[in-house]
Every structure is written in structure tokens, then in C-alpha cells.
Amino acid sequence: MKTILAIDSFKGCMSSSEVEETIAGVLNKNGVETLCLPMSDGGEGMLPVFTSAMGGTLEPVYIHDQMMRRVDAQYGVMPDGTAIIEVAQACGLTLVKEEERNPMRSTTYGVGELLSRAIKRGCRNFIIGLGGTGTSDAGIGMIRALVDIFARGKSFDEALKTELGECRFTLASDVDNPLCGKNGAAHVYAPQKGATPEMIEQLDRRARLFAEKSALHFGFDKSNEPGAGAAGGLGYAFMQYLGAEMKSGADLLLDLTDFNGKIKDADLIMTGEGSADRQTLMGKLPQRILMRGKQLGVPVGLVAGRVEDREELLSAGFSFVESITPEGMPLEDAIKKEVAFSNLRRFATSLVYEKT
Template sequence: MNLLIASDSYKGSVSAYDAGESIKKGILRAISDADVTNVPMADGGEGTIDAILANREGRLHEVNVHDPLMHSITVSYAGITHEGKDTAIIECARSTGLPLIPEEQRNPMLLNSYGLGEQILDAVKQGYQHLIITLGGSATNDGGVGMLQALGWTFYNDRDEELPIQGNQVANVHRMSDQHRLSELDSCQITIASDVTNPFHGKNGATHVFGPQKGATPAQLETLDLALARLASVFSKQYGENIQTKPGSGAAGGLGGALYIGLQGTFEAGIDVVMDLTKLEDHIKQADLVITGEGSLDQQSLMGKVPHGVAKLAKKYKKPIIGLAGRHDLELEQLNRHLDVVLSIQTEARPMEQAIEPDFTRKQLTVTSEQLIRLYLLGRAHSTN
């Protein structure tokens, strides 16, 4: 019997790989001779590089960059060979991620994406001409100004003074120049991996939808949204295109738009990129049963998240698929259109702090998956009688 585990991480608790290994342990308790394959998944957020390198050969490049507060940190990006081409995978969350900033310091007016630009700069200088940039988990809302500054763009205020690289300068931008942009970018192919389709600005844009979780106050939301609208006009004047009409331009506080317009990037769904790089489709073809999961299975899971992407592929080959989660939405009708079974791994009511404790999550995944497989075997036995 071939079983495939293609789980996301359980955010704040265990990685995708650890979740898969815990599920695998439970399966083997029920079927000791089962052929179980663990293919960790991600959708472009934190852990994307780890998921990809767990499934294929690659190497890590370390580079010193600046975090969103312009403190020096060391981060890494991955180098792989994909379709015969040397490809760099750069995870936005490693240099500009929300976990890098203590909760009490989460003020998007002070944070920038300069570090992501430094990661891109290093990869290009290393000779990579194919870059995949994942945009999940950012702490910034600077429209990509910091990133572009690191790559040679210059921005000016209303007095035609060059803006500094410190802090979030988006509210001060009135003019830009790409005269000194990194010339090697002209030879690069950029893939923007994101699960977000929001526009650059407006009520459904980067600021109003994602700004609150990054610490923005109501007044700051208005200031930043107006600033992104003006930046969109500056981009339009420079490049002759309105990025507001491009779905996904609002990803990661506007980084999606800056990568698209400045670096001529191409958008792809993060989960599709990861499934391609891990050859998940080949694994699904061989599987008798597919198990996926994440920390919370709800309506958002159907908007480009890992369980939805894995489920679509499983349905393509008519493979049964089961979703496990720390919690799931009580309204299961929508989820069950994609997942045959949805189960919570919680066996009793517990405080959140205990429920997400890593050792406890691993134990619950193992216990639940063992019982799940025993039930699955029972059902198969009855169906053959």
C-alpha cells in the first residue's frame, strides 16, 4: 500500500517535514509494511526553502543583509538546478519576515524591504539568472521601495532630495530613477511565488487587508494606502503601466508590484511552484491515499493554500485525500468539496498554548493518523465483503 503525506507546516508549532514524519509514524503503527512517502509542502511563506530542499538536492548560500529595522543579520537562500538551469530560491520571510520583529516593535512605518533586495543582489552576483522569490510572511508595507533601493533604484521626495535607505520611505516618494539599477537584472528571469491576488492599493489592497496584522494603526493604514497609490503613479510614469490592475501586486506590502514592474517578474501561485519543484504530481500518481494538512483548515485554505493545491492534484488522478489540522472550520461543506475527509488532531479541549506545543502536536498527529488508517483499512475490508 502506497501512502503519500504532503502536509504544510503547523504554524507556530511544527515544520512541514516534522508534521509529515509524525503522521508517517502513526501510519506505520497501523500498517508496518506500508510504503509511506513524506513530501513536505509550502505555499511561498516561511519554510518554503526547507520544504523544497527536503525533496531535492540543493545548496544554501549565506549572505549578510539588513532586517526590516536595518539591523545586520545573516540569512540564506537556496540554489538548485531546475529544468537544466541554475535557479536561486529566495524566501522573502528570511530577510523581511514578521517573526524577525518583536511584537512591540511591529510598526510598518519604520520597516523596509531593503534586505530582500540584498538577497536578490547576492544571488545575481553569484551568477544566478533564474530566481524564484517567495512572498509569504512579510513584515513590511513599503511598496518594495527598500528592495529596489538595494538594487540600485533612487527615490526622491517632493523637494527632489534623494531619500535615505533607513525606515519606510514610501510616504515620501514623489519621483524615481532606475539609471543605476543593477544591470545584470536585464538577463534575469524572475518568478514571483505568492498566494495573494490583492491589488497594490485600495480597500482590497496590500495595506488595508494585511497592514493590521503587521501592526498598522487606522491612521497609518490611511497614510500608507495613499502612499502606495502615489507610488503606483510614479511607477506608471516611469514604466507606462498601471500596476493596480495586476492581480498580486499587493502581495507582501506591495513587493509583488515592485518585482513585477521593476524586475519584470512573472506571478505564479506559490503552491504550484512548490508542487512543481518537488514533483508532487509524480508522487500522487503512485499513491493509494493522500494525506495533507496545516494548522488551521478553514475557508482561507481554499484560496491557494497547501491543502487546496494538493487536493486539486489528488482529484485529478481520482485519489482519496484526507486533511488533518490543529483546528478546522465548523462549516465543512466547502472543505469537503475538495477533501474527502477533514479531521482535527485535538482529542480534547485544551488551552491554545498547550495545543500548539511542538511535542504535543507531534503526538496528536501520530495518534490521529494511526486511528485514521485503522478506520480506512476497516472501510476497505467491509467494501470488499
């Protein structure tokens, strides 16, 4: 029996590789052939997953975080010169303590610095992972950094045509929110980044004003494009100012790794994420993998740290939907790494017995 493991990270707890290697360790001991394919949809952990899958290397850099403090970061470089950028390296929510979170002050300036390092290295093709940010500045900080670095003595339009004109940007994200409004970046995502109700209104007004001025300047407006609200509005800035194209992060990785070719002779695909519910079916990685399994007639099972809406997930076509966390275990205990590893091994052992 051949089982493909294609599981996203259990965010804040275990990486994709850690989840898959733990399950594979149990299955392999019991005679089950496994193939581990570390996964990411463009969010947390995207950088090592994409870089490894594409045979690249990680380049260390020194930039500013969202509070303008110096911080170590990395970007990936592929053999063909393509750069992999995970914006959370510069403005990730996990880079600041909970009491420091303030999207009125936080900036995406470091994202612009990351881009500039790769551009100066000679990279012209970029895959950008949008996710896990602690900012909501509509990408204003990123644009400011690019102006500071590339537009010295010239207009930003001139810099766009020269230093940035040859660059191509592909955005990896599963978010389809617009920039502004009730479904926009501020209203939907800023609360988890520390925004109060008053801040949310201010952030939304700021983003709307930025988009209006940008539209007057360029003669077109990308603020209502699907994904413009991703990463606190970074999606908008990339599309409006840098001509970026938005793609499903999951599909992008699956295509780059020839996922369909790897699963065609499999007996089972196991996918998953930290928390699974009906939103999983809204274009997230497990749903994308389910679609591919259906196309090739390979059953797809779902495992998660936490599961809600089980019947809805089963109705969508998953062959099983399982939580590794025992019923009644408090969340603060379940997300402890050693506890999660133990729960994951228990799940894998139960799976072996069910299949034999």
C-alpha cells in the same frame, strides 16, 4: 496501502517535514507505506522545502532585517544556477518582537541585499517566496537597496538593462490582492503587522503615490495586477520594476517535484496546514492538491491543527477533514511543540485504526 503525505507547515509550530515525519513514523510501524513530500505554497518555510525538492544547497549571507539590524540569512542555489529567495529571511514578521512591529518604519531593504548576493554569485533565474513579512512598504526598500548596490554612477534604468536585465523572476504566492484600496496590502495585511487605523491609511496613500510615480516613469501600471499586494506590496515592486511573473506557489512546487507522477499509484493523499477553513479552498496548498487528486482519482484527506467550516471542506471533496487538537484545548497549549507532536501522533494512531 500507499499513502502520500503532502502537508504544509503548521506555522509557528512545526515544519512541513516535522509534521509528515511524525505521521509517517506511526503509519510505518503499522504496515502503511508512506512517501513524504514536504510542501510549501511560498510562505513560511518555503526556502528549505523548495531547495531540497530541487536538489540545491543553502548559501549563508549577512544582510539587514526590516529594522535595519544585521541578521544571518540564507538563499538556495540549484544545480542549474536558479536561486530560491524567501523574502521572510530579510523581513519576516517573526524577526521582530510584537512590541517592535511598526510597518511605517520597517523596510524591505534586506530583500534587495539578498537578491544582490545571488546575482553577484551568477544567478539569473529566481524563484521568490512571498509570505510571512512584517513590512508594508510596497517594495520601496528593496528597490532602494538595488539602486544603492547596482546603480552607482548610472541611472536605475541603466542598471535594470545591465546588471538586472538578464534576470528572470517567478513569484510564488497564493495572494491575489491588488496593491492599494480596501482589498490592498495595507488594509488587508498591515493590521497583523502592527499598523493602527491611522497607519493603514498612511501606508495605502504611500503605496498609491509610489505606484502613480512609477507608472508615469515606465508608462505602465502593475498595481492592480493580482498579487501586487502580496508581502506588503513586494509583489507589485517585483512586477513593476523587475518584470516578475506571479504563479501559485503550491502549483509551482507540485510541478517542480513531478507530484502527479508520484501520486498516480497511491491509495490516499494526506494534505493539510496549521489552520483550515473556507479560505483553504481559495487556492491554498491543500485545495491545489485536492484538485490533482481528483484528476487522477486518488482520495485526498485533510489534517490541520485547527478546523473550521468542516462541512464546506468535506463538500469540496476531501475524503476526511480532521483537527489534531482535542476539543476544548486552549490555543496557547495546542501550539506548544511538544503538545502538537503528541496530538499529531494520537491523530495518526486513530487513522490507522479507522483504516484497518
